[in-house]
Amino acid sequence: MLRRVACALALASCAATAAPLKVDEVAHGVFVHQGATLALDAPGHDDIANLGFVVGTRCVAVIDTGGSVRTGRALRDAIALHTKRPICYVINTHVHVDHVLGNAAFRNAKPKFVGAAALPAAIDASRAYFVEHYAPDLDSPAIGNDVLGPDTTVETTRTLDLGGRTLALRAWPKAHTDSDLTVTVDDAGVLFAGDLLFVGRVPALDGSVIGWREAIDELAKANAKIVVPGHGPISKDVAAAFAPERRYLQTLVDGVREEIAAGKPIDDATAHVGQSERANWQLFDSANAHNVSRAYQELEWE
Numbered sequence: 001m002l003r004r005v006a007c008a009l010a011l012a013s014c015a016a017t018a019a020p021l022k023v024d025e026v027a028h029g030v031f032v033h034q035g036a037t038l039a040l041d042a043p044g045h046d047d048i049a050n051l052g053f054v055v056g057t058r059c060v061a062v063i064d065t066g067g068s069v070r071t072g073r074a075l076r077d078a079i080a081l082h083t084k085r086p087i088c089y090v091i092n093t094h095v096h097v098d099h100v101l102g103n104a105a106f107r108n109a110k111p112k113f114v115g116a117a118a119l120p121a122a123i124d125a126s127r128a129y130f131v132e133h134y135a136p137d138l139d140s141p142a143i144g145n146d147v148l149g150p151d152t153t154v155e156t157t158r159t160l161d162l163g164g165r166t167l168a169l170r171a172w173p174k175a176h177t178d179s180d181l182t183v184t185v186d187d188a189g190v191l192f193a194g195d196l197l198f199v200g201r202v203p204a205l206d207g208s209v210i211g212w213r214e215a216i217d218e219l220a221k222a223n224a225k226i227v228v229p230g231h232g233p234i235s236k237d238v239a240a241a242f243a244p245e246r247r248y249l250q251t252l253v254d255g256v257r258e259e260i261a262a263g264k265p266i267d268d269a270t271a272h273v274g275q276s277e278r279a280n281w282q283l284f285d286s287a288n289a290h291n292v293s294r295a296y297q298e299l300e301w302e
């Protein structure tokens with residue numbers, strides 16, 4: 001609320017300034033900013049997702065841009081501290097607000113904006129909602145044109161050349177959302193999993209619990225040395241990093257199937273399923289009931 005008042009007083013300048021984001025170089029030329037563990041409506045909610053950039057000999061690729069134009073600019077400023085090479089790609093791992101709203105900060109660099117084939121439609125479907133509910137996170141006045149979707153899409157797989165190194169992109173069937181995309185820096189063995197991996201923070205289901213479980217089983221076997229989750233710390237043990245999330249999703253599947261088999265309504269399921277996982281996750285109550293509800297709607301048709 002205080003921020004809203006400050007924004008109103010400062011008019012258009014509110015979104016303009018922030019210190020460059022803190023980033024870590026997790027492998028040569030591969031940088032990661034770890035977002036904070038905060039609720040979607042908490043102060044600082046525009047900096048909760050992990051963001052990254054990869055520097056090639058020719059140009060730079062950005063992977064997710066944060067939950068506001070301000071955060072996007074702070075990422076852009078962090079990039080400028082590490083390289084003078086141009087930004088040729090801005091890649092979004094999926095449609096969620098905390099990963100895409102900073103895109104407008106990169107428009108002047110004229111990159112290709114890249115996402116899964118389903119992402120343009122997902123952004124289109126979310127644009128009005130983002131403008132209405134996240135106006136202080138866009139430049140003032142908030143307009144739909146500043147919610148940028150991709151101009152370059154990935155149906156299944158695609159390779160991007162940064163000069164001297166390549167990124168392998170893969171679009172996934174419905175899992176965390178219907179527009180999930182992962183990015184692997186081939187030479188460094190770094191997997192940017194987007195929100196197909198939550199570490200510490202409770203996973204949020206907006207796609208298919210069965211699809212997500214299948215994606216995890218493939219990703220956990222990936223030949224990566226480092227995995228960057230969408231939320232939470234990076235890990236050098238890729239299989240182990242996915243294990244808690246796999247267990248949580250399986251708890252949802254098993255619990256919801258039991259409720260359905262017993263003829264229990266969705267409200268009963270949302271009150272009970274997943275509670276054994278409560279102590280294992282930050283912000284558990286921010287997503288568990290929603291997750292159970294999504295899983296119920298998916299699994300009742302089995």
Ligand SMILES: [Zn+2]
Binds near residue numbers: 094096176195230
């Ligand atoms: Zn997400």
